[in-house]
Amino acid sequence: MIDSVDRMMRIGELAKRAKVTPRTVRYYESLGLIPPGEREGSGQHRYPEQTVARLQKIDQLKALGLSLEEIGKVIHLYFDDPSGKKAKTKVLEMLRGHLAETEAQLISLKQFRSEVLGHIKRFERWFETKA
Amino acid sequence: MIDSVDRMMRIGELAKRAKVTPRTVRYYESLGLIPPGEREGSGQHRYPEQTVARLQKIDQLKALGLSLEEIGKVIHLYFDDPSGKKAKTKVLEMLRGHLAETEAQLISLKQFRSEVLGHIKRFERWFETKA
DNA sequence: CATGAAGTTTACGTTCACGTCACCTTTTGA
């Protein structure tokens, strides 16, 4: 347990495991999306296991169409273990807001889908009348 | 008929009629999306009536979500092939591609929604056990 | 201990679809 808890890795391994490039890791770190890797005096960073999951979560959120800036506003909710009622209340608030945004996105995405489908159907009808 | 056939206009009029800016006209021309306006020795361009329709068609395709690069691959079909069948077939292909992306996004967005709902429920349970 | 792989910082390059000067030439209208 002790080993698995404080096993640290350097940027190359972290990047490979999260399927991103070291450049991306540094970029995200500069944006504060992932916690700064501890420096071992030598200047090299050391990252904990958890950071892999964090990078993967960022990737998931990106796939949802969120910008890195938007991700920055919510990513900590996934990894900070908030203590105290105030903190949790606030997290809950933010989650609800996040959910609302997600619902809104769902709606507009469905809207967009039906538009595209409409275009396709018009094309299909056009082909029928011509065939 | 003769008049309407070779009535030529300068970039300002063209732009106004197509509801774009002269900058956009030049940009599209540089990309080959519209045929180069004839130069009258003075260096000024003269565009035929048809170019208005071409700009409008570009706008329509943009509204469908096609990039200017994608539009470049099909726009000539609308004006070379009078039936427009080839063009529409190709646009249809592209739209299907876009639709596939949209569907994929919808799926992951729904997944994400249920994750967020899970978080909220966990918080609610936490509040219940504490209240 | 020597070397090559890996890591660090700095900083410019890239894509998209134009906007916005700047500076010069041509056209138009009173």
Next chain:
DNA sequence: TCAAAAGGTGACGTGAACGTAAACTTCATG
């Protein structure tokens, strides 16, 4: 005729998310 309006060209700006090169330091291995 002469100033204002319009046009032409070149080049830099925008914003997001990194890629890539350069020049140097540190790590790991035979």
